[in-house]
Amino acid sequence: MENTLRLEIVTPDRLVLSEDVDYVGAPGYDGEFGILPNHIPFLAALQIGPLHYNIGGQTRYVFISGGFAEISDNKVTVLAEAAERAEDIDIDRARQAKERAEQRMSMEMDSVDYARARAALARSLHRLKLLDSE
Amino acid sequence: MPSLKDVQLQIAGVKKTKQITKAMNMVASAKLRGAQSRIERFRPYAEKFYEMLGDLASKADENAHPLLEVREEIKTCAIVLATSDRGLCGSFNAGLISKAEKLAKAKTAEGKDVKFYCVGKKGRDFAQKSEFDLVKGYPDAMGHFDFSLANELGMEVIHAYLTGEFDEVVLIYGEFVSMGKQVPVEQQILPMSSEEAPEVEEETTGVKKEFIYEPAVEGLLAELLPRFIKVQIYRGLLDTSASEHAARMAAMDNATKNCDEMVDNLTLIYNKTRQAAITSDLMDIVGGAEALKG
Numbered sequence: 001m002e003n004t005l006r007l008e009i010v011t012p013d014r015l016v017l018s019e020d021v022d023y024v025g026a027p028g029y030d031g032e033f034g035i036l037p038n039h040i041p042f043l044a045a046l047q048i049g050p051l052h053y054n055i056g057g058q059t060r061y062v063f064i065s066g067g068f069a070e071i072s073d074n075k076v077t078v079l080a081e082a083a084e085r086a087e088d089i090d091i092d093r094a095r096q097a098k099e100r101a102e103q104r105m106s107m108e109m110d111s112v113d114y115a116r117a118r119a120a121l122a123r124s125l126h127r128l129k130l131l132d133s134e
Numbered sequence: 135m136p137s138l139k140d141v142q143l144q145i146a147g148v149k150k151t152k153q154i155t156k157a158m159n160m161v162a163s164a165k166l167r168g169a170q171s172r173i174e175r176f177r178p179y180a181e182k183f184y185e186m187l188g189d190l191a192s193k194a195d196e197n198a199h200p201l202l203e204v205r206e207e208i209k210t211c212a213i214v215l216a217t218s219d220r221g222l223c224g225s226f227n228a229g230l231i232s233k234a235e236k237l238a239k240a241k242t243a244e245g246k247d248v249k250f251y252c253v254g255k256k257g258r259d260f261a262q263k264s265e266f267d268l269v270k271g272y273p274d275a276m277g278h279f280d281f282s283l284a285n286e287l288g289m290e291v292i293h294a295y296l297t298g299e300f301d302e303v304v305l306i307y308g309e310f311v312s313m314g315k316q317v318p319v320e321q322q323i324l325p326m327s328s329e330e331a332p333e334v335e336e337e338t339t340g341v342k343k344e345f346i347y348e349p350a351v352e353g354l355l356a357e358l359l360p361r362f363i364k365v366q367i368y369r370g371l372l373d374t375s376a377s378e379h380a381a382r383m384a385a386m387d388n389a390t391k392n393c394d395e396m397v398d399n400l401t402l403i404y405n406k407t408r409q410a411a412i413t414s415d416l417m418d419i420v421g422g423a424e425a426l427k428g
Contacts, residue, residue: 010178042348043354045348068358079182116289
């Protein structure tokens with residue numbers, strides 16, 4: 001039996017992370033779920049939110065802007081459109097994005113633009129929250 | 135016969151042009167390396183994505199999602215055209231644009247309305263001048279784009295498709311085949327046909343892993359399919375960007391060679407002119423001396 005599992009986070013632009021970890025907690029579509037080594041094969045959609053993993057007693061955070069997680073053979077592959085480790089988050093950019101989204105939401109607009117602005121707001125809020133928790 | 139001074143000036147001018155084309159060649163080759171490495175970095179994502187999608191598509195019903203459904207009547211066709219922002223890259227943009235124009239004319243002949251989305255300045259300029267509608271242009275986007283551009287464009291297209299604004303979406307981009315070969319390709323991205331979903335090689339072990347799905351297969355598919363469109367668009371953009379730089383490299387290489395040839399020719403003319411001038415000077419001197427002898 002393996003004691004660790006491999007976590008890989010891939011975005012279209014780069015490989016964000018590839019590490020052997022003890023535990024992964026991910027923001028699932030229907031709520032957060034946790035993965036320990038030797039999990040059965042599992043495929044899940046992810047929400048915008050923080051993913052965390054434990055490595056040698058330490059907890060680290062990664063921001064995920066929605067995507068998918070595949071778990072098989074002790075390997076967790078996360079496909080996300082954007083992902084940043086907590087320490088790589090650009091705080092100014094997140095703040096600006098938040099303000100922009102709030103501004104856009106306060107204006108009258110059709111439902112698509114509103115949904116987009118809301119998604120942008122959710123992304124920026126999660127980024128900022130992650131920074132606070134670090 | 136041009137004067138010596140004229141020829142000298144011309145040679146200097148051509149040499150300067152050569153310096154520029156040479157520099158552009160080197161810049162293009164550096165940018166090409168960047169574009170290629172981005173394609174490399176995109177590959178792990180794309181491969182995993184195709185694997186998941188292929189796995190799910192084989193388990194789901196064909197008409198499980200509106201994006202898969204083929205409409206009976208196709209009235210409006212949207213063309214997403216990816217070109218470069220800048221010229222001086224040989225016939226690269228011309229090839230893409232003529233491909234798009236041909237397709238648009240063919241669609242119009244079938245009685246369909248054609249609308250354009252253009253990434254890159256060259257394509258947008260074409261769409262603005264043409265008789266077709268330009269829904270949205272993204273000029274100056276090719277220099278530095280990331281997935282968010284494909285994301286935005288994808289959302290735009292999917293939304294318009296689902297609300298019935300158009301019934302078909304075709305992507306035209308420059309496929310990067312090799313350093314010396316870039317081909318304009320058209321690819322239908324909507325409606326998606328299930329055959330187009332990438333084939334996944336069956337696992338050789340023979341034992342298929344049974345996955346737990348959360349949400350259920352249909353729900354996952356509904357999340358995956360729109361992303362698949364964005365992935366296709368992104369891939370098209372990356373390829374176009376690499377192709378552009380490769381085409382520019384080739385064009386600038388040719389230009390540099392042509393400059394060399396011109397300098398050779400001009401130098402020949404210069405030498406001939408100089409020789410002729412010396413000859414006629416000598417004749418004058420000899421003639422003068424003869425006259426003095428009396």
